[in-house]
Amino acid sequence: MKIPNLLTIENLNFRYLIREEPALKDINLCFSSGEVSLIAGASGCGKTTLIRCINGLIPHSYRGEKTGQITAFGKDLSTLKLAEISQMIGTVLQDPERQILGTKVVNEVAFGLENLSFSRSEILNRVDESLARLKISDLRNRDTFSLSGGEKQKVALAGVLAMRPGILLLDEPLASLDPASAEETLAILRILADEGMAILMVEHRVEDVLKIHPERVIFMSSGEVRYQGTAGELDETINYRDVKLPAPMIIDRVKKQKDVHTFPVFKLPEQNKQSLVSFRNVEYFYEEGVPILHGISLDIRHGDVIAVLGPNGAGKTTLVKHAIGLLKPKAGQVLIGERDTSKMSVAEIAQTLGYVFQSPSHMxxxxxxxxxxxxxxxxxxxxxxxxxxxxxxxxxxxxxxxxxxxxxxxxxxxxxxxxxxxxxxxxxSKILVMDEPSAGQDYRNYIDFMDAILQLPNFDAILFITHDIDLAVIYANRILMVNNGQLVADGKPQDILKDYDHLHKNRLVPTSLLDVNLKYLGKTGRFMRAEQIAQVL
Structure with a gap:
């Protein structure tokens, strides 16, 4: 049975003690069971702060000035302890590194249940049920430190689902997931909502979430709710430069409004055969008998803008960490110029390669x-x-x-x-390496900083790991596809990304932007962002 107003927020305001401006201003919202609510908006608009107010982290962990009332299941949350709130409201944090405490996956998923004094048999049943539901039973006995970012995200979600909360809060749950995993996770969330759970999801990957038909979309800006309603009216209400909408929506909007854009001219040098970094038959493992990389051979060349694509746990980050010397091959060589990285310090390598970690808390x-x-x-x-x-x-x-x-x-x-x-x-540094640069970013910010980076004259090459195929479509001149620790494709985006069967086999899902780029490639001559295609048409 659907429960209306399961969660009610009335006149909520909040300001962090260390900030002058309020993070939330006069928020009034109601959420019912059986519904998926998408909360979107620019980075820093207050989405995460709203989640923290609902799950009790404000005021229990984050201090500030708070007014207004939040009730869940008829209870005023300000009268409850954090442990009591967590039994009703489950949360998957934006950065899984901050949520995972256990050294083994099975222990991590069991952690919340153990704190609630469930019996051992019930704990194990729920752990196995959650892992199976997310299709990660094979991770059950893995060390959490050896997991990829996307695998950690799934484990964090499994730990929350094992608690069986009535309300589920998710802060950027898709940020670290490969496209196929994102689809699977969203399908599970849709089922959970249909079974009676209230789901509140903060997410920048709006196009992906729209596929599961959220009952409501909430758009926030500068700490305020600027829009709440159906997804059907979203494209007419929200600035498509702030929230990345499906490409056909953007093209229609640009053509209707006759928007005229100027686009940056990238200043990277022409590609040539000069090798900056070389991998020669590189092998690596974290745990004996569990190979992560095997037989990797490739060159990063002058003028390359490389997108590294592939599923969670494929070995993408492990591959890149070899380039910057954080990991050394168990067999084979990595060369920077003519020098073997096994004989170089990380500080020496940093003169040539600068690395942006997937999790900012690592930096x-x-x-x-x-x-x-x-x-x-x-x-x-x-x-x-x-x-x-x-x-x-x-x-x-x-x-x-x-x-x-x-x-x-x-x-x-x-x-x-x-x-x-x-x-x-x-x-x-001469070579810029970024692991998931668009994670947690609104569309305007990541487009702006990627445009600016590619106009800088000081980079000889740029390499970025991403689950955002659109980022590869817009910016890359070369695609490396990695799966099961092997390099399964290497070439131009137009050649690699047109093979949809191959994409699906490697857990990559074509996007609407890729669709329209391939459709109009004869007219455009190259891959473009949606606004550019609209102007060409």
């Missing part, structure tokens, strides 16, 4: 954004004048002006991600 530590960005250049011996210029340019590129004196770890996940990218940009 950020300084008390202010400005100090965070200054740290790398200082350690590389840059002078003060250069550092000042490098930091300012990096801040401008990632749209963080005005936040120089704010603690990085107090920012939203998306803003933290941009700080981590800026920290590497400030180092002026």
């Amino acid at each position: 950020l530590f300084a008390p202010t954004v400005e100090e965070e960005l200054s740290f790398g250049p200082q350690n590389l011996g840059h002078n003060k004048t250069s550092i000042t210029k490098e930091v300012k340019e990096a801040i401008d590129i990632v749209n963080l002006s005005g936040m120089e004196q704010i603690p990085p770890l107090s920012l939203s996940f998306g803003q933290q991600k941009r700080v981590s990218i800026a920290a590497v940009l400030a180092m002026r």
Whole structure:
């Protein structure tokens, strides 16, 4: 039976103690059981803060000034302890690194149930049920530290589902998932809602979520709810530059409004055969007998803009960590120029390759954004004048002006991600390597900083791991597809991405932008963003 107003938010306002501006302003919302609600908006608009107010992390873990009331199942949440709230409201955090505590997957999924004193048999039954539902039973006895980011995201969700909450909050649940895993996860969430759960999902991958027909879409901006209604009216209400809508919607909007855009001219050098980084039959494993990479041979060349695609756990991040010396091959060689990385320190390699981690919590530590960005250049011996210029340019590129004196770890996940990218940009390495650069980013921000990065003259090559095929469509001039620790495809985007059967076999799902690019490739001559296609047509 559908329960109306299962969760009610009345006149909610909140301001973090360390911030002058309120994060939430006069929020009034009601949520019913059996519904999926999509919450969208630009990075830093208050989405995550809203989630924290609902699940009790505000005020129990995050301090600030809060007014208004939230009730769930008829109970005022301000009167409940965090443990009591967690039995009703489950949360999957934006960064799974902050949620996983157990060393083994089975222990992690069982953790919440153990704290609620369930019997051993009931715990094991629920653990196995959750793992099976998410199709990750094969991870049951794996060490959590050896999992990929996407696998950790699934494990975090399994731990919450095992608790069987009535309300499920998800903060960017698709950010680290490969396209096929995202589809599967969304299908499960749709089933859970149809079975009576209330699902609130913060997500930038709007096109993916629309496929499961959310009952309601909420758009936030500057801490306020600017729109709530059906998905059908979404494209007419929301600025498509802020939220990435399906490509046909964007093309129709641009043609109707006769919007005229100017697009950047990228300044990267022409591709040539000069090898900057070489992999020679590289083999690697974390656990003896569980190979992660085998037989990897490739060259990163001058002028390459490479998108690395592939499913969760395929070995993409492991591959890239070999390039920057964080991992050393068990067999084979990685060469930077003529030098073997096994004989180079990470600091030496950083002169050539700058690496943006998938999780910003692995990078950020300084008390202010400005100090965070200054740290790398200082350690590389840059002078003060250069550092000042490098930091300012990096801040401008990632749209963080005005936040120089704010603690990085107090920012939203998306803003933290941009700080981590800026920290590497400030180092002026010759090769930029980014792991999931668009994770946690709204459309405008990631398009703006990718446009700016590719116009910088100081990079010889750029490589980015991504589950966002559209990012590869718009920016890459070369695709590396990795699966089961092997390089299964290497070539131009137009050649690799047109084979839909091959994409599906490697858990990649064609997008509407890829569809329209292939449809009009004869007219455009190259892959483009939706706005460009609209202008050509």
